[in-house]
């Protein structure tokens with residue numbers, strides 16, 4: 001079953017083609033990494049899937065429906081620029097967000113799963129960068145999501161937190177969820193994802209397994225990534241100058 005699909009999607013801002021004909025499809029139970037240099041269009045893709053913005057042209061479907069509206073309650077999301085109410089306590093915020101979903105997990109369970117039990121009565125403002133990321137994961141998980149959209153979810157996390165993070169994310173997949181995540185950490189992508197989609201200049205330049213991308217480990221992942229994305233970023237930069 002296809003969980004999400006973008007077909008020939010363009011998103012144009014004045015002077016910028018954020019997406020220039022993007023084709024991505026993710027099936028149920030997959031963990032897919034979205035890789036790409038700064039400005040490649042990763043965050044724009046998440047915003048479209050959440051219905052926060054609309055495509056200039058092309059088709060975006062989530063669970064076969066237009067993004068936004070009721071389908072939003074089937075998605076848990078971690079976005080880079082997520083603003084949080086700083087004065088609320090961690091537990092209060094998780095409870096509040098859980099109320100917006102038809103099938104919320106118990107607050108204490110979510111806090112335990114994200115190692116935030118000891119921070120439950122702290123204000124959001126007082127959290128460290130990594131703790132804040134864990135809180136964002138707790139908010140993404142509280143609605144028992146069928147789809148997790150995670151934009152650079154482990155940025156700012158230490159090694160132990162990253163490990164716990166992916167254990168929790170995988171547990172959600174074992175329960176039937178699907179994950180699309182963006183990262184700049186190629187090693188993490190290769191270790192975690194079933195499939196990597198490399199985006200550059202608003203288009204997909206590779207869509208394959210981590211193993212196939214490196215020809216079964218024969219090639220250096222970083223070199224492959226740079227070779228794939230350099231050509232397209234150069235083309236996009238030239239386009240900007242016209």
Ligand SMILES: Nc1ncnc2c1ncn2[C@@H]1O[C@H](COP(=O)(O)OP(=O)(O)OP(=O)(O)O)[C@@H](O)[C@H]1O
Pocket residue numbers: 013014016017018019036037038039040041042043044045
């Ligand atoms: N609201 C906006 N107005 C104008 N340009 C935008 C807007 N949002 C995104 N862009 C532009 O669209 C392009 C794609 O941006 P996007 O944030 O999707 O990239 P990204 O792959 O997430 O990058 P990063 O790795 O830096 O987070 C960039 O050139 C960006 O400047």
